Amino acid sequence: MPRVSEAHLNARRQQILDAAAACFAREGFHRTSMQDIVRECGVSAGLVYRYFASKDEMIEAIVGEWHSHRVAALSVPLDRAYLELLREIGRPEAPDGRLALQVWAESVRSPEIRALSRGNVDAMRDALVAQLEGALPAGFDPDPLVRVMIAIYQGLIVQTVWDENLDNDAFVRTVAALIARIL
Amino acid sequence: MPRVSEAHLNARRQQILDAAAACFAREGFHRTSMQDIVRECGVSAGLVYRYFASKDEMIEAIVGEWHSHRVAALSVPLDRAYLELLREIGRPEAPDGRLALQVWAESVRSPEIRALSRGNVDAMRDALVAQLEGALPAGFDPDPLVRVMIAIYQGLIVQTVWDENLDNDAFVRTVAALIARIL
Amino acid sequence: MPRVSEAHLNARRQQILDAAAACFAREGFHRTSMQDIVRECGVSAGLVYRYFASKDEMIEAIVGEWHSHRVAALSVPLDRAYLELLREIGRPEAPDGRLALQVWAESVRSPEIRALSRGNVDAMRDALVAQLEGALPAGFDPDPLVRVMIAIYQGLIVQTVWDENLDNDAFVRTVAALIARIL
Amino acid sequence: MPRVSEAHLNARRQQILDAAAACFAREGFHRTSMQDIVRECGVSAGLVYRYFASKDEMIEAIVGEWHSHRVAALSVPLDRAYLELLREIGRPEAPDGRLALQVWAESVRSPEIRALSRGNVDAMRDALVAQLEGALPAGFDPDPLVRVMIAIYQGLIVQTVWDENLDNDAFVRTVAALIARIL
DNA sequence: AATGAATGAGGATTCATTCAT
DNA sequence: TATGAATGAATCCTCATTCAT
Secondary structure, eight states: OOOOOOOHHHHHHHHHHHHHHHHHHHOTTTOHHHHHHHHHHHHHHHHHHHOOOHHHHHHHHHHHHEEEHHHHHHHHTTTHHHHHHHHHHOOTTTTTHHHHHHHHHHHOHHHHHHHHHHHHHHHHHHHHHHHHHTTTTTTTTTTHHHHHHHHHHHHHHHHHHTTTTHHHHHHHHHHHHHHHHHH | OOOOOOOHHHHHHHHHHHHHHHHHHHHHHTTTTTTHHHHHSOHHHHHHHHHOSSSHHHHHHHHHHHHHHHHHHHHSSEEEEEEEEHHHTTTOOOOOOHHHHHHHHHHHHOOHHHHHHHHHHHHHHHHHHHHHHHOOOOOHHHHHHHHHHHHHHHHHHHHHHOOOTTOOOHHHHHHHHHHHHHH | OOOOOHHHHHHHHHHHHHHHHOOOOOOOOTTTOHHHHHHHHTHHHHHHHHHHHSSHHHHHHHHHHHHHHHHHHHHHHOOTTTHHHHHHOOOTTTTTHHHHEEEEEHHHHHHHHHHHHHHHHHHHHHHHHHHHTSSSSTTHHHHHHHHHHHHHHHHHHHHHOOOOOOOOOHHHHHHHEEEEEEE | OOSSSSHHHHHHHHHHHHHHHHHHHHHHHHTTHHHHHHHHHHOHHHHHHHHOSSSSHHHHHHHHHHHHHHHHHSSSOEEETHHHHHHTTOTTOOOOHHHHHHHHHHHHOOOOHHHHHHHHHHHHHHHHHHHHHTTOOOTTTTTHHHHHHHHHHHHHHHHHOHHHOOOOHHHHHHHHHHHHHHO
16 A cells, blocks of 8 residues: 555656756766766655666666657657657757767667667657658658658757757758658 | 887777777777776776876777768768768678767767767768759758758668668668759 | 764764874875775775765865864963973873874975964964963063974974883973073 | 996986985875876986885985985084074075975884984984083983974974975074073 | 886775665 | 665776886
8 A cells, every 4th residue: 555645656756757867968877876866856865766776777767758758749640740850859948859869879788778769760660651651752662761751850869969059940941842852 | 128119109099999999889988997998908007098098088089080080981072972971881890880879978968079079060061062062953052951961871870770780772772862853 | 764963973074084093193194095094994985985075185184183182282271281282292192193294294295284284383373472472581582482382392293203212201391491491 | 347337327326316305395205106206307217216126215215315414414513503403494495394294204104214214313312412411500411402402403394394484593593592591 | 228118906986776764 | 755874896097116128
C-alpha cells in the first residue's frame, strides 16, 4: 500500500527527470554529477536513488522520454507534420537539441540507447513513408527519400546548436521547395 | 644523445593521437580514461603528458585534426566532391562517424570545440556555395540550400552509426536526384 | 535522518584537523599525503573533502587555529604572560613547535599563510607593547624591544625542536634576568 | 683519469647548487621539482644526477653549505661578530633567510638535517661562549645566555622574512643595549 | 661528458552510491 | 518518505629518476 498518492510519485519522478535533463543538456551526461542533479531538483541524493537505480538508468529514462516526444509529434497525421518538426527546432523554448547531441554520443557506446534512438528513427520513417506512399513519381523509392528527410532534421539540430541565429525559416522554405519539386 | 629527430617526435604525437581517437570513437571522451589511452598506444602516462598538457587538450587536438581532414576533402574542387563525401561515410574503413558524434556532444559544453566545429561547417559552406553559385534557378538562395546539403551529410553520419547496413548507395542516389531537379 | 547535530559536525572537523596537525608536525606538509591523514583520522578520503576543499585549505585552517591559540594565550593580561609562553614551549605535551617550523617554511611561499603568520606576530607585538608602555627607561623604544622578545620566543621554538633536553628553566630565568635589568 | 679539469667539475657542481638554492628559497624543497632546478641551472636532468644522486642529497648538500657559511662568519673572532651577524640578516643581498626556514622545517623530519642544523648551533654556541667567558657578572651562566642570543638571531631571520621593511638597525641597537647592561 | 625522452609509482581529488537515522 | 553524511575505487596528473644515444 503506497503511503503517498501515485500522482505525487509521478510528479516527483518528473521533477527529477526535468532537472536531470536540464543539467545534461548544459554539461553533457558525464560532466554532470549526481550532486549537480540533486542540487538542481532540490531533493536529497537518497531520494533520487529511490526513483532511479543508477545514473545510467536515468540517462536511459531521459532518452526514452525524448524519443516518445518525437514520435508523438509525428503520429499526428498532419500533412505538414514534417516541416512543423523542422520549425520547432528553431524555437528557443525547445532546448533539447543539445540533449539530442548527448544522446547520439551515448548511443555509440550503449546498445540500449542505440536501440532506443534507432527505434525512434524507425518510427519516424514508418510515419513519413506512410504519408508519402503513392505521392511519389516513378523512380523515387520512399525509403531512401525519407532517410534523407530525417537526415535533414538531424543535421538541422546540429547546426542550430552551433549557431542560434541560424535562419530557420529560410532553411524550412528551402526544404519545402525541394519537396515540392518531387511531389 | 636522445635528442631525437623531429620526424620521431611527430610520429610519436600521431601514435598517441591515433590511439586516443580509437578509444574515443569506441567509448566516448569521458568513458575513456587516460589509462585506456596509455594502454592503447603503448607508451607511458608521463610521455603522453609531454605531448598533450591535459585530456582536454588531446580532445581539442583530435577535433582539430578531424576538422582539417574534412576541409581538405572538400577543397578539391571536383564537381562531385559533395556526393563523394557522402559516399565516404559508408566506407567501413572510415570510423570517423562515431568520433563525430562525440565531438558534437562536446561542442555543446566547450566553446573552443564549438568554435572549431562551427568553423568546419563554415568552411564547408563556403566551398559548396562557391561551387553552386550561378548554377541555381531563380528563387534559390545558395546559403540555405548549402545548409540543407550539410545537414544531409550530418544526418547521414548519425544514421550510419546506428545502422551499419544502411544502403549508402540508395541514399546518395536520392540526394543526387534531388540536386538534379534543381540544377 | 542523518541530519546531524552541529556539535557532531564541529567534532568531525576538529578530529580531521587534529589528525592532520599530528601528521604535519611529524612529516611536514608535503611529505604528508592525504592518505596519511585519512589513515590517521579514521574517516574516508571523501569525507575529508567535505570539510576542506583542498590540502592547502587544510593547511590554512591549521595555521589559523594555531594563530588563535597563541593570541589567546597572550590576551590574558598577566604580567608574566610572556615568560609563561616561553615556559610552555618546554612542555612535552605541546607538540606545536614542529608545526610552527612547517608553517614558517610555508609562509615563504604562500602569501595567505605569510599574512596569517605576520598577523599573529603583530597581535603579539600589540599585546606586549601595551604591557610594557610606561615601564621602560628612557632611550628604550618598546617596539624593537618587543621584536626582540618575540624573536627570543621564536628562537626557543627552533632550539627546542632540535634539542628536547634543552634546559627550558635556565633559558627562561636568563630571559627574566635580562628583562629585570631594563624595567 | 678525469676528462675535464677538477675546476670545471667544481664550477658545475656549484652552478647546480646555486640554482637549486635559489629555487628552494623561492618555493621550498617540495614545491620545487627537479625540472625547475634543471631549467634554472641550464643543464640537463641527466647531468644533475651525475653530481647529486638524488634530490634529498642535494638538499643535504645545500644545508651543509649554508651551515659552513654561518660557522665561517662566527669563527672570525671579532668582538662584534655576533652583532654583525644580526646586521647581515637585514641586507637585501643575503636572501638565505627563506632558505633557513626551509631547512628548519626539513630538520623536523630528517635526522641528518637535524644533526647538521644542531651542529651549526652548537658551533655558534661554542664560539660565543668562548667570547663571553669571564666577561659575565656573577649569576649569569654563559650557556643559557648564549642560547638566548642565538634565539634572537633565529627569530630575527623569521621576522625579516615576514617583513622586509623591518628596522634592522633599531633591532640591533636594542640587542646591543641589552648586552651592554650585562657585560 | 652530456642530453632529454621515457618511465611508472604515487599524489590529490572526485563522484556514484549506500545506509543509519 | 526523506535525508545527507559517509564511503572508497577510480580519475587525472606529476615528478624523481633512468638510460639509450
